[in-house]
Amino acid sequence: MFEPLLHALPAAIAVKPLIGLAIGMIAGIIVGALPGLSVVTGCALLIPFTFGLDPVTAMALFAGMYNGGSYGGAITAILMRIPGTPGSVATVWDGYPLTQQGRASYALQISVISGTVGSVISAVSLILFTPPLSRFSLSFGPAETFWVAVFGLATVSSLLGANVFKGVATAGLGLLIGTIGLDDLTGYERYAFDVPELIDAPSIIVVLTGLYAIPPVITLAGSTLKAGMSAAALRFTRQGAVLGEWRRFLPVWVRSSIIGIIIGILPGAGGAMTCIVAWNDARNRSKEPETFGKGNPEGLAASECGNGADNAASMIPAFTLGIPGSGVAAVILGGLLVHGLRPGPELFRTAPDVPYAFMIHMLITALALPLFGGLLAVRVFGQALRLPPALLAAPILILATVGAYSVHSSAFDVWMMLGFGLLGFVMDRYGWPTAPLVLGVIVGPMAEQNLRLALGINLGDPSILWRSWISIALIVVSAAAFVWPFLNRSRASMAKA
Numbered sequence: 001m002f003e004p005l006l007h008a009l010p011a012a013i014a015v016k017p018l019i020g021l022a023i024g025m026i027a028g029i030i031v032g033a034l035p036g037l038s039v040v041t042g043c044a045l046l047i048p049f050t051f052g053l054d055p056v057t058a059m060a061l062f063a064g065m066y067n068g069g070s071y072g073g074a075i076t077a078i079l080m081r082i083p084g085t086p087g088s089v090a091t092v093w094d095g096y097p098l099t100q101q102g103r104a105s106y107a108l109q110i111s112v113i114s115g116t117v118g119s120v121i122s123a124v125s126l127i128l129f130t131p132p133l134s135r136f137s138l139s140f141g142p143a144e145t146f147w148v149a150v151f152g153l154a155t156v157s158s159l160l161g162a163n164v165f166k167g168v169a170t171a172g173l174g175l176l177i178g179t180i181g182l183d184d185l186t187g188y189e190r191y192a193f194d195v196p197e198l199i200d201a202p203s204i205i206v207v208l209t210g211l212y213a214i215p216p217v218i219t220l221a222g223s224t225l226k227a228g229m230s231a232a233a234l235r236f237t238r239q240g241a242v243l244g245e246w247r248r249f250l251p252v253w254v255r256s257s258i259i260g261i262i263i264g265i266l267p268g269a270g271g272a273m274t275c276i277v278a279w280n281d282a283r284n285r286s287k288e289p290e291t292f293g294k295g296n297p298e299g300l301a302a303s304e305c306g307n308g309a310d311n312a313a314s315m316i317p318a319f320t321l322g323i324p325g326s327g328v329a330a331v332i333l334g335g336l337l338v339h340g341l342r343p344g345p346e347l348f349r350t351a352p353d354v355p356y357a358f359m360i361h362m363l364i365t366a367l368a369l370p371l372f373g374g375l376l377a378v379r380v381f382g383q384a385l386r387l388p389p390a391l392l393a394a395p396i397l398i399l400a401t402v403g404a405y406s407v408h409s410s411a412f413d414v415w416m417m418l419g420f421g422l423l424g425f426v427m428d429r430y431g432w433p434t435a436p437l438v439l440g441v442i443v444g445p446m447a448e449q450n451l452r453l454a455l456g457i458n459l460g461d462p463s464i465l466w467r468s469w470i471s472i473a474l475i476v477v478s479a480a481a482f483v484w485p486f487l488n489r490s491r492a493s494m495a496k497a
Contacts, residue, residue: 004348005127008356017060017361020053024064025365025372031065032072033084034403038205039069041406043331047338055339056357062332063361067119070311071373074111074304079104080396082213086204086272087310089438090279090303092212097295107300109242112373114253114301118308119366121257122264126312127359130320140266142453143464147474148266149447152273154482155280156436166432174440177202184449185456197412204272206404206417207441211434213400214421220393249301252282256302260309265316272442276435278306284484293435312362318343319355 011017024046031042042065050058073085078095091111098107140148156171180191181201192198242249256278263274282302283292292299311328318329333343341351348355404417427434451465458464466472 012357020060025068028068029072032069094299118305146450171436174437178444210420211424256305264310264313
């Protein structure tokens, strides 16, 4: 079992691949921290630079970009309330409140260590369990994937806030926004109103940037504070703080890693959905669920660990079956094809060193995250918080504008971002939660598409939705995920009474 891995080790730890790893990680952290430049974009931009490289070094660049970019999104999510990538949307909910409490350094420690734990466990699973997990992923057809999406939507019950009506209404608005654009199955326009720019549907990056970046810009612009965060607050004065609390975080890390691996191997289900489901799981199991969304360290740890855990896992079906588990995995497969390598079982016979070296590189980059992530997050990005709050408004607005424009090189996306920003500001002002809206936009299209595919395959007979044991298990889990937060609230009310 380990013989191919040991055979690939010398090629993986050669000088050129390791230099590629370092370059990829630094570039990935920067790309992940810039709104609009997702990890998918970063990997796509890398492809032309790999033409003259050998396949192992080229894949090392991708591995560095993948893990680095996945963590980079947490930096601006924690420091500026801007999710750099869709996978860091849940990081905002507890990371930014910790920054507001003057605990930015502690929050960054939690994110980088949790991301490291999730990424390491994911990389080990990629190395050890590629064949059995790839066979397991084959069991998921449209019906099973639909129930995975329903499970994601069921977590909305924990995001509703104090007012259930407001939470359900914003979730419905998110589902409605998710239907805008071309119907993937029929090709018909839906709710585009003859606006060409809406045919492709609103980019999730534009939506997230607007909802989470613009409201704090408006607040910061009106700030009367004349001093920013002190250098002491951003210094790792307690380097061992998070590791010293490992008993507190260990259950969260284990559960979030398992969630990330399972969701990561399902095509199209990773990223934002993983971090939301992991965050929701931590909240439901917490003795203090009311503190989540207000700066609970376990919520931040769950989001980042789950986000890191789906990275390597999404490559399991990509390498063994040629089926990418995420957008990033699809781009990496494109990089393999550029070098004349065809993903699938044949890859392990014709060029085994390439996939096994990539597995080693994913593990190395995961272990290197504290070094690269800690230095860049605090030494570079963190220093922005030392400026007076009012001065941060303009740079954040510029950053958000450039990020929104870069998605499609379209000014329409910038106006759309500002529109969602105004919506987010009004929602924040009057106590309407934004998290259910984001969940609806992300998971709604996935649920709709797979439901229609399943019914189409079975000629409209809905029995296909509960025919397999996986579907039945997901139905039970989804029902439990939806009901559990309400039971917790009822128990809490009875205890107070």
